[in-house]
Amino acid sequence: MIAHEIQTATNQPVFSERLLAWFDVHGRHDLPWQQPRTAYRVWISEVMLQQTQVATVIDYFNRFIQRFPQLGDLAAAPLDDVLALWSGLGYYARARNLHAAARVMAAEGIPDSLVHWLALPGVGASTAAAIMAQAFDAPATILDGNVKRVMARHAGIDTPIEQASTIQALYHVAKSHTPTTRLADYTQAIMDLGATLCTRGQANCARCPVSTDCVAYLTDQVAQLPTRRARKPIPTRRAIFLHIEDDAGRLMLIRRPPSGIWGGLWCLPEYTPIEAQELQQSQHSESAARQAMLSQWSFAVQGEAVEIAAFEHRFTHYLLNATIERVRVGTYSYAQDTPDVRWFHVCDLPAALPQLGLPKPIARFLADCSVPLEE
Ligand code: SF4
Structure with a gap:
């Protein structure tokens, strides 16, 4: 049984007409990027929404637009200011x-075609389509995570959703439902349907405007669709961050390399600890690894490093298992700010933190330790 056969049999309005009638009454019409719905605002919202839910994005979007209205x-703006406003969004x-x-x-103008949006950094097919449809009312089909779920259920597509052939099939279905107006x-x-009724957990099919020809609903497979490939367990990576504090009670932050995890953000210096099995074979001790790392700044280290905090942070591909060590250094005569240091x-941290782009767990740690630590 496929959706098309059911729809023909019941002779009801097409998918998009039913969805739009529902949207007029129940959809979200007051999202901040809808008022006004300019290409600039839609673009920012779509990039923020790429990995993040609407409820989280709203505050970030409002702060962003307040700081960068045009x-x-x-x-x-300097990249630092952008990263500071992005802090916590991941x-x-x-x-x-x-x-x-x-x-x-700014140099070439805001694109008004799909192909030119696609040429910009960070704009993929679904984002470009969402911008073209929302800002220009142009015929374009989006296929974000919510839409994939709706299409897989509605059309009864049961192959793994990450598979290229499945994505192609989902796009084909999504395109066939896309109207030529509105x-x-x-x-x-369609985004609202996926976010509010056809949700990942318990779908609310009783209120769904397209349930009468939804294959998953009619065949009692809503909980099973979409299917996913079995997930491999993610590996754990260890890291140690150094809370380097000088005699004057000043804390050092460094800018991370521009690419990679937390690229361009301000952070405590990090090094990778020597694992236990390597340690047995290694000529170097753990403290030697730390010392090698510290030597680049010619510090006079005072006493031993002391573990003062630990955290775990989950990335898409691994779990970061981290500890934070405090290292005291003598007043560092060369301790002046550079572009990367x-x-x-510590007394100034509460005022400084909101101005800096910081990884979430590091920001949380610094907020907690913004009063001088006692020995
Ligand atoms: S009927 Fe249920 S499963 Fe089907 S599209 Fe609507 S909410 Fe999703």
Whole structure:
């Protein structure tokens, strides 16, 4: 049984008409990027929404637009300011790409075609389609996570959702439902359906406007669809972060390399500990590894490193198991700020933290230790 046969048999309005009628009454019409729905605002919202839910994005979006109301404001800003406003939202490559794309658009203009949006950093097929549909009311089909789930259930597609052939099939179905008018509303409507009724957990099929020809609903497979490949357990990676504090009570932060995990963010210096089995064979001790790392700044280290905190942070591909060690150093006569190193008195941290792009667990730790630690 496929959706098309059911729809023909019942002779009801097509998918998009039913969805739009539902959207007019129950959809979300007051999201901040809808008022006004300009290409600049839609683009920012779509990049933020790539890995993050609407409820979380709203506050970030409002702060972002307040600081960068126009494209030119974003293009002219230092990357640090962008990363600071992105702090806590995760997937920081999005912020770096957003900033790079803003500079391209400031020079070349905001694109008004799918192909030109796709040429910008950080804009994939679904994001480009969402921008074209919402900002330009152009015929474009989105296929984000929510839409994939709706299409898989509605059409009864039961092959793993990550598979290329499945994605192709889902896109084909999604495109076949895309209307030729009210593209902006339809795009918001299909996202709303996935976010509010056809949710990952308990779908609310009783209130769904397209349930009468939904294969998953009619064949009692809603809980089983979409299917996924069996997930491999993710590995754990160990790391040690150094809370380097000098005699004057100042704490050192460094800027991480521009690419990779937490790229471009301010952070405590990090090193990878020598694992126990390596340690037995290694000529170097754990403290030698730490010392090698510290030697790049010529510190006079005082006493032993002391573990003061630990945290775990889950990335898509691994679990970071981290400890934070405090290292006291003598007043460092060369302790001046550079583009990649900054010193903060712990008393100044509460005011400084909101201005910095920081990884979430590091920001949380620094907020907790913003009063001097007692011995
Ligand atoms: S009927 Fe249920 S499973 Fe089917 S599209 Fe609607 S909410 Fe999703």
